Amino acid sequence: QKEVEQDPGPLSVPEGAIVSLNCTYSNSAFQYFMWYRQYSRKGPELLMYTYSSGNKEDGRFTAQVDKSSKYISLFIRDSQPSDSATYLCAPGGAASGGSYIPTFGRGTSLIVHP
Amino acid sequence: EPEVTQTPSHQVTQMGQEVILRCVPISNHLYFYWYRQILGQKVEFLVSFYNNEISEKSEIFDDQFSVERPDGSNFTLKIRSTKLEDSAMYFCASRTGYMNTEAFFGQGTRLTVV
Numbered sequence: 001q002k003e004v005e006q007d008p009g010p011l012s013v014p015e016g017a018i019v020s021l022n023c024t025y026s027n028s029a030f031q032y033f034m035w036y037r038q039y040s041r042k043g044p045e046l047l048m049y050t051y052s053s054g055n056k057e058d059g060r061f062t063a064q065v066d067k068s069s070k071y072i073s074l075f076i077r078d079s080q081p082s083d084s085a086t087y088l089c090a091p092g093g094a095a096s097g098g099s100y101i102p103t104f105g106r107g108t109s110l111i112v113h114p
Numbered sequence: 115e116p117e118v119t120q121t122p123s124h125q126v127t128q129m130g131q132e133v134i135l136r137c138v139p140i141s142n143h144l145y146f147y148w149y150r151q152i153l154g155q156k157v158e159f160l161v162s163f164y165n166n167e168i169s170e171k172s173e174i175f176d177d178q179f180s181v182e183r184p185d186g187s188n189f190t191l192k193i194r195s196t197k198l199e200d201s202a203m204y205f206c207a208s209r210t211g212y213m214n215t216e217a218f219f220g221q222g223t224r225l226t227v228v
Contacts, residue, residue, distance in 0.1 A: 036219075041203075041222075042221055042222070043118075043205050043207075043219035043220050043221050044157060044205070044219045045219065046216050046217070046218070049216065088156075088157065101147070101159055101162055101170055102159070102217060103159065104149075104156050104157040104158070104159075105156060106155070106156040107157075
């Protein structure tokens with residue numbers, strides 16, 4: 001079983017739509033849950049992170065974590081063409097020595113068309 | 115805004131040659147990482163570095179890879195004898211400390227082995 005799984009998409013939505021991006025993971029030791037956004041040929045940039053289960057909201061973005069089912073979601077409200085990118089789910093936990101190491105999913109490609 | 119910088123942006127090398135990829139992490143950061151992304155695939159963890167030593171490495175990071183922080187500012191990844199399958203984007207990342215989980219990524223170096 002892969003450690004982090006995401007549907008690669010592409011997911012195509014009209015501008016203004018609510019987008020739901022999802023991710024599952026297998027390692028119950030994961031404690032931190034990140035969402036990164038990656039534009040073509042660029043490095044990943046952090047969008048949001050949460051610790052343990054629950055919701056976190058930041059502007060148009062809401063991250064949701066359910067540790068009991070090992071399921072992570074990112075919701076984007078009022079999606080914009082500039083949101084078109086690949087969204088990488090990256091859970092992680094304290095590895096030996098206490099360092100956090102993001103483990104990336106394959107990413108979901110999102111296309112928001114005007 | 116401080117950022118992680120990587121050089122060169124693109125490196126072409128012949129199979130069997132040694133390459134050194136360079137990174138300048140954000141100045142007050144303590145943890146450093148290398149990741150790679152083969153075209154069309156997910157971002158994969160290679161190695162983490164803290165306090166002048168490797169703290170974690172993946173199975174990808176075999177004897178042909180090495181990392182170094184030669185002068186307190188640069189962080190390098192050396193591939194001793196490149197193979198065709200080493201062709202990928204290599205990303206450097208850094209973060210401040212144990213309790214701060216946000217890792218900042220550079221723009222990447224595209225390595226092409228011919």
